[in-house]
Amino acid sequence: MTDVVVLGAGPYGLAATAQLRRAGADVRVFGEPMSMWRGMPKGMLLRSNWTATSIVEHDGPLSLDSYVTATGRRVTRPVPLEDFIDYGDWIAEQVAPDVDRRPVVRVARSEDGFRVTVDDGERVTARRVVVAAGIGPFARRPDLPATLPAWCASHSGEHQDLGKFAGQDVLVIGGGQSALEAAALLKEGGASPEVLVRADHINWLHGGRYQKKLGRLSPLVYAPTDVGPMGLSRVVSAPWLFRRLPRDLQDKLAYRAIRPAGALWLRSRLEGVPIRLGRRLRGAVPAGDRVIIELDDGTTRVVDHVIYGTGYQVDLARYTFLSEELLGGIRQERGYPVLRAGMESSVPGLHFLGAPAAWSYGPINRFVSGTWYASHALTAAVTGRRR
16 A cells, blocks of 8 residues: 555656655655657757746756756757756656556555556555556547558657658648647658648747846746736646646637647748648548648648647546546546546545646646646645645
């Protein structure tokens, strides 16, 4: 029997483990540290600013600044993916050197709380379970080409090396950071990408331009969490406040804070890449070793591969380790668990961190900087002490 089992060793799992152990809780953590991030394309740069790239806390012994000081590494801005993964590994060494890397295959209720089964058959009993398993299973694919075979269609989060498409024609679907950066990396790797965006424009983020203009007044309207535009940034950085707003207003503000957008520093890297705005797929059919694409304007393309840069959509049913009985007991809205204080679901003792918490606690939970609040809120619920 252990007090808490944490499932996941990415930013949210590591943050939860750090705060729980600081508070003296008995914690056992399962997962491969930073596993989802390791599967992302090489050469990727993080869109978030320096403070918002910090895990657990932006000012403290586990912050990005502390990592740089402790390791002597020179980390550029925007932060490269490789440096962020190394930073996560450094945190894992500090807070979870005993992380169990075996996959968890099932979580079910037991008389004493929960029974967690590992892939080799070992069972662990815990009073509480914290699900911080990431967004990997939630990859969103457009309905129309979803039936295309894997050899000719994939999600942007499935590629560690986009250089393998050198010399190929690749259609990238989406108008957000993942799609636009994938196109830039494809171009730089020798491929010929084309981007298809259903909106009639691309939202470009100006990377701190307005913060610099505001100078010392900037913190009044921009939070260090770096989610959302001027003013709204402060609202979404306070999840306890955001969740008290009317539901309709929450939905509108959440979309405004996380609508598809690309970092301004990508524009120059996309020079020469065709970007088709206001266009949708009408058809997609494999033809030999290529794919015939038909757009809604009647034009066609013949490409070697299609990459969906279409983000992620939370659906708890895709966490296959949750038992059917346990999943059925979780109150849900649109695939999200409905959470109360401490990120706790309707099943007592079962907590969800990260993107699944976004419906209840706002868009901040979709980003690394959301670990700051989530780990503290969880710890307060587990220990009964508020900070």
